Amino acid sequence: MPISQAKPKSAGAPIRLAGPAPLFAQVRDAVRTDILSGALRPGDRLPSESALIERFGVSRITVRQAISELQTSGLVQTVNGKGSFVTRPGRGEAHGPLVGVLEAMRRRGITARGKLLSHRHIKATEAVARELDLAAGTLVGTIAVLRYRDEVPFVVGTTWCPVDTADRLAKADLTERDVATTIEVELGLRHARTRVSVSAVVADAKLAKQLAYEEGAAILRISTTSIDYDGRPIAHSITDCRADMMDYRVTLRG
Amino acid sequence: MPISQAKPKSAGAPIRLAGPAPLFAQVRDAVRTDILSGALRPGDRLPSESALIERFGVSRITVRQAISELQTSGLVQTVNGKGSFVTRPGRGEAHGPLVGVLEAMRRRGITARGKLLSHRHIKATEAVARELDLAAGTLVGTIAVLRYRDEVPFVVGTTWCPVDTADRLAKADLTERDVATTIEVELGLRHARTRVSVSAVVADAKLAKQLAYEEGAAILRISTTSIDYDGRPIAHSITDCRADMMDYRVTLRG
DNA sequence: CAGTGGTCTAGACCACGAC
């Protein structure tokens, strides 16, 4: 059945009213909603092109344009002869701060275990509220994680997010996966983009103790905010890393 | 005129031999070559769709697919009712290390002048050779630049690249634009992607002196290698920044 | 107004993957 637009009068073009969105956008958004709501899970096959043609009553080119935009936005991958599939998150060049780190380490065969340090509800500071697009003082959840490589602590990270997200996060297994990946994979909250700011500081006494490091040594501080496909912040985190044990890598396109 | 593929027998589909590339890819690559060779300069309008249809003897959808891929790769932007235009480089979220910095500063109304410290030809070290995909010991050009903000030095950067690129770079005006942008804008060498690695160190005596900084203070070290559209390295650079005066920002998609 | 890109259709042949 067609969706909210008149069919062609004779053969050929449809009547495009000023109001509704283009057909391909309606198809795209319908599929996107299925993915973001969890009705289609990572790895699932999308309905075939012919199925979408029938369901929405549109032509093949329209369906293909819809899928093409989902590919560009990174939600869908297509394999010739098999179909289109929902991508598995955390496969990109880099996502959160620790994705690159932990995945890269895993590829090198290094294990980087993690330990939950704390999980609390607090009133958002002004900085956190600004990052999460909330009013200062709003109750948010905060989680601190310490990460080890070969029994040496090398990363301490704090994440702020809405209380329900934090509660679900705290229940999840943070020993194997980093926080950003856990949010996507376990909680099913996919992010469209991540704002990253990297800076350098020297370790103070507290940080040095946490990381079994020397006071005055270099610390790489990575601040990230992940944003969902509606432009709303999902989570904000600040990660302090022993600079002798890691760097931050990313490949930029364009 | 059609390009290297037989036309349809009757009405309808063309005969696709296994050999040649798809038509849209041929159109795409022809236009891309015009852009990368400088025949089409940044800001120029591409031939209209109808012109490309006629020139290549293909259908409009084929032309549109070609242009669509050029949009995705960031070489072309399209404006409804006007045409498609070659993008101006250095407009992305982030490119080289200093693009973000200097552009962000300029937006805030801060001037960040630059000064050429040195320009030499040297034999590539193993690390530089690896980044530039050359044999160790190959002669390369190297350029060092110091950058000031309000008369305070805050960034010292070294770039390695093929000798001819370095020579042209040294002749260009590096006081206003950073090296990565100069390579794209002045030299016309567009990069498809940039590998970035960010780390933290503490200032040694030499670096502290150059940056009017304290020994032992935090330095943000940004290492980048830009790659062209054929996958060949264009230039490699290492930039040391006063951590109290800048951070590294980028927005990741996916 | 003419020229540009934006959207859309019906129909065709092809290559690939799984059975």
Next chain:
DNA sequence: TCGTGGTCTAGACCACTGA
């Protein structure tokens, strides 16, 4: 062999831009 996506065509109406 069949279903999947990949490529391609001709032709249509629309919205936007600028003269």
